[in-house]
Amino acid sequence: MPLFADPCARLIAGADGNMTASDLLNRLFMAVLTLLGVAVIVFCLLRIVPGDPIAMMISPSATPADIAALRAHYGLDLGLPQQFGIWFMDVLKGNFGTSISQRRDVMELIGERLPATLELVLVATILSLALGIPLGVLCALKPEGIAARLVQAVSLIGISTPTFVTGIVLILTFAVTLGLLPSFGRGETVQIGPWSTGLLTASGLKALILYQLTLIMRLVRSELIDVLSSDYIRFARARGLSARHIHFTLALRNALMPVITVTGLQIGSLIAFAIVTETVFQWPGMGLLFIQAVSFSDVPVMAAYLLFVGLLFVLINTAVDLLYALVDPRLRGRS
């Protein structure tokens, strides 16, 4: 099993290998528990953020009474568990408070920026799957060919290059030298139906894709090689099934299962890495919002961002596990 597919060895079946209703409930329960844990940790971490946000907001002539009032207004004078309780209740209602630095409702801010990030991440994922899977298959089936060797060499460089390096190289090449693509922002937005996007013209996307693409390509390749050396493929050949049938109908289907898991996990990772990518290109998404919030010790925004990402990750992990159960009849329980 390839090393970086380790995270996908998460089966949720019970002791005898079959998934039952109780296992399902167990899994959902664990998801909820994880979310709670995440909330607690987020809360604790943020209460330790050095840099008193109040100090940043007051004017030099403020009296202690003013400071105390401001503190109370933000609820910073209560005991910790109570603060957590209040905060959590608010969160559940969708109220994340007001951004300390931008003086706007946090939910609104997030709502504004979320589409940009999601856009970036989802399109990057789809494109890298669309390109990565065929390339991986090519490299697995014809490992001696020139195309395969070339792709493999490029892929090695691809996973060694962080997105911001790629980004800067792209900026350098296209924007500065050739004067082609916009180096910053979303570029000119293009209307595709109701969806206005700058993706077709932006470099940020390309930076993200390279890393993602090569990751998927290498995973598909090694999984496919593993599957192709298994016993039941040998038996399939012994029954006269053609190479093409074996590769595409049988082997690929089994090799793609871990790819699904890893892609799912990568989406969460991409969202986090978007922090860096958005900084490189000044892409107006959640990542940039978070970094700016960090520099201002803007606790509400930071908390909201972390919770969102945590929620997204837990949802994706749970969805992937359930997907596995759907696809693999061994996990579906006795009929």
Place this chain on the structure above:
Amino acid sequence: MRGASPLTENRGFLAGMFSSRSFVLGFGLTAIFVAAALVSFFWTPYDATALSVVDKLKGPSLAHWFGTDHFGRDIFSMIMVGARTSIAVAVVAVGIGIVAGVPLGLAAASRQGSLMDEVIMRANDLVFAFPALLIAILITAVFGPGAVNAIIAIGIFNIPVFARLARGAALTLWTREYIFAARVAGKGAVRISAEHILPNITNLLIVQGTIQFSLGILADAALSYVGLGAQPPIPSWGRMLADAQTMIALAPHMALFPGAAIVLTVLGLNLMGDGLRDIFDPKLRRSRS
């Protein structure tokens, strides 16, 4: 060898080490940067922190092999000292991961299904619930930027990676007959984990360690890029890139060298990791070409 699974239980690699092209190439590349880092303790062409307005933004020349930055600092020296930072951060972080994570994983495997196993697995899941970079950014943001906190941040994420790896590999080994033989000889779980299991998973740990090392360098570069890694005046590759970005039109060389340094170091480590995997599991080698 029948009965042995790839990467676990294979015998030492010193004999076949240089038989893999990937490994040799990767080792060479990585060695260059490690050497640069070590040498930087004794000598750099210029003081990497010395500002010199007169010399600013000069391109590569005989006097300054990689040119100078917007403060007149010699880029070559900055790269050497930056190597020190990146490598130190990555090494210690991976060290934390192995020293803390492997025993946890082995302990969990030795009592599979027990409360301890469940707790360790759930804790792992909790950490995995967050993307690695996010945890790193969070910790450095909360506790303050700097190399030490970067080490802690990246190290924390390495612990569940190694714990999970060690646990998975150990679980397959616990069903081996020689482990039964050791149990029949009266040996307890801790002793068996140390004497029998650990030596047979070292190859796996070495390969994963190399990969985590490369990820550590990437993470450290990303952290310093957003300003959360080693702080000025200590040079770091990521921040050099960030600074270079603002000057990109005027002085492209400022971005070229730190970017290349990052890519080449990580590439070297990835090649080493691939090469090690080839050495430990020759079956894959034929299909890897």
Place this chain on the structure above:
Amino acid sequence: MTLLQIDHLNLSILGLPILSDVRFDVNRGEVVGVIGESGSGKSMTALSIMQLLPYGTKVTGSIRLDGEDLLGKTEREMCSVRGADVGMVFQEPMTALNPVRSIGDQVAETVMVHKGANRAEALAIARETLNRVGLPEDRFPLSRYPHELSGGQRQRVVIAMAIALRPKLLIADEPTTALDVTTQAQILALLKKLVDEDGMGLVLITHDLAVVADIADRIVIMKSGEVVEAGAAVALFRSMQHPYSKALIAATSHQPVRKPPQVALDSVPVLEVSSVVREYSLARKSLFAKPGAFRAVNGVSFTIHKGENVGLVGESGCGKSTLTRAILALEPTQSGEIRVGGEPVTSKAGASLAARRKMQVVFQDPYGSFNPRHKVRRLISEPFHLMGRDAPDGAALDRRVAEALENVGLQARDADKYIHEFSGGQRQRVAIARALITHPSLIILDEAVSALDVSIRAQILDLLADLSDRLDLSYLFISHDLSVVRAITDRVMVMKAGQIVEAGETEAVFSNPQHDYTRQLIAATPDLEAALRRREIAATR
């Protein structure tokens, strides 16, 4: 015309010669048994017929199927031959089947690909084929998945997939080696039935002479890539020419020479098992139901006295492995008592040291029984851990290690080697040395010779018999192979579903079994002599 003609077949992989000048024929409706030990090249011959050879293989010679040379065909042409004209069945049914597709789909797949039939037609043929192999519709609908079937049933599915298109020739490479004795008999009977019904040719590859004695029309014996002897089955068995074939037959029916046992009934028994129960709790079916329990060992009692060797036979799932682990203190018991040399055994860590010092174990897999990183000296002396401070060290340790190695027919200097330098049979000797080193009074042999070649097996049995005569040693010999148990034990117990259904003196139980299950087992066990006699009698009628 001969169905299959192999002539002057030479094969080498990356320069290493594997097969030299292999030749034999198969006719329609004929069963040809290809016999050989590991490394004989029998599987490679089969793969050559199917052209499924690994990368880097060079083949010369001719393989003709109904007159057409298969070696000259392109891959595309071979694809239409495989499955339709020649079918193949392998040893491991579980890994040959795709776990995520139903058995109906998998059988139908072959039909659809070869005949271009649509799904409905293919499924109809699949249904018919599954019925033919003994998987009737009411219990085995097309929607079943492989993990829901037993080993024997899976092998039937594999056979169905291979014969769905009624090929002219079927190659079966060790089809029953991974199966229980009773299942093996059923599968062999099924293969014979298919041969009779379809007039198919069958190449049956195995290492077990007794298996082919019953159903083969002709046999081919291979060694080191060559055919050493071939001919009509019964005649050949009676008059083997080649020294290797003679040695093979001798090894198959080999009985080690043993001194008559002197059982000491009045001294403390070596092993005493009383009403032992071992239960596992199963996963909960739903959140509120109590978890069920499964009794792997259900009230087993027996005693082994000094001076006697006792056998325990049973098929997979009968609980003998669980019982073994309970005796070795590796698993807890829910009720009952186990005493070794009078000392009680509990599975608590570090407890019952006195009992544990008196017993040791030899496992089945010579390749998995040893830590590949340790030298033989360290491997063999591991049981000394039980003796704590009393364990010998230094020169005394070296002497004990040398003594153990010499007892098993190896040499004292082998202690400095690594285990991978030894062959399978030699590794089992090292395993026995490890079991001997603490001078235990009981050695449990868990399928200790099942993974060995027939000729090596005979040597190891000789060694075991010699050791038990010379040293003060009793065996608990666990096996699914009755002929081996017969060779080395004084008393035998038959286990089924967690209970002992019959026990008694070995010869008595074998010649006059009382319980139905024992009779079934004995009837299913391939017996070379008996099979030959049956066929000779049938031939004279």
